[in-house]
Amino acid sequence: MPGDLQQLILQYALEWFNATKPPPPSYVPYVVQLHWIAPTYGVCKINTDGSHNSVSRFIGAGGLLRDNYGAWIKGFSVNLGVGSVLEAELWGIFLGLHLAWESSFRFVEVESDSSVAVALLSSSTISTHPLFSLSSCCKLKVQAGWRCSIKHIFRKQNVAADVLASKSSEFGPGVQYFTEVPAFLVNCLAADAIGVSRSRVVCA
Template identity: 40%
Template sequence: MLGWIKVNTDGAVCRSSRKASCGGIIRDNYGNWIKGFVSNLGYASVLSAEIWGIYHGLVTAWNLGFRKVELKSDSSQAIKMIQMLREAGSNLRPLQHKISCLLASDWEVKATHIPRNATGCANTIAKHSLASSIGFNMLDNHPSVVVSVMLRDANNSIIHDPAG
């Protein structure tokens, strides 16, 4: 549907070092790259990395001026948390509070759990960012490591009317 963008996010944690990162990709309703992001988080749990990815994806979409967002993650636990934040009170952890405030802004966000095999680009970017320096980095162009994954994912990323 025109006007909607898709934000795919993922978190990654190295099994041996326990270092965590997250990444994501923002695409238009035809599956074309708009922006991406990576963030090396230091040490974190898998769920925390997933939630940080969602936060960064939402902030990036908001800052780019998008007001109709289809957020997708392969973490059913993170998506359930996002859906519960809409009704949550004020007893939230700081990151959850930030996400809750974002969701309360003047925009439409549809959060959906998708299978792991449908998050190829976000997964590749998140894993690749494990080797980057700590902090958040915006990606204006897609990294070469995701070119083949983008082509495969683009065929499955055309956004349909969330109401339909």
């Protein structure tokens, strides 16, 4: 038990460090142009994101499926009640994977702007981690009988999923599925489809 507790503390510390560490002072900031990148032909891209209200602690998630032309396939937004940022991110990934599987896609790419969530799903998780069950469910989905990958992207490349996640607070508890493009997402999808760039300051 003491060994498990020590591992849990170290894992928490690492997650916090990776999420909050500032760039080294010697790094020079500069502006890059980023845009959503369409998948290759025959691959379904899943973009997901989580939302968190620092005052109420209410969380939500959103995501969407698109083809190699950037065309809308399906999407979702979910009001999750009270929870953590990481919990919201993981629920977004899980529901995105579930929606893609149920829609019969077998070649998928998942993109999330949460480096912590992607790292958690790319490594072993100890059983005492508070999100062990949720992260394990995500891993089981990834390892199902399909070709599936998960990678981290910048928020500027994940705008559509961010909009869906932020809208979650407007719905009642549970998942809201969208078969048609919601009106509030039309312009964003059009911009992604034609490769509109968005500026981001990075350090190197």
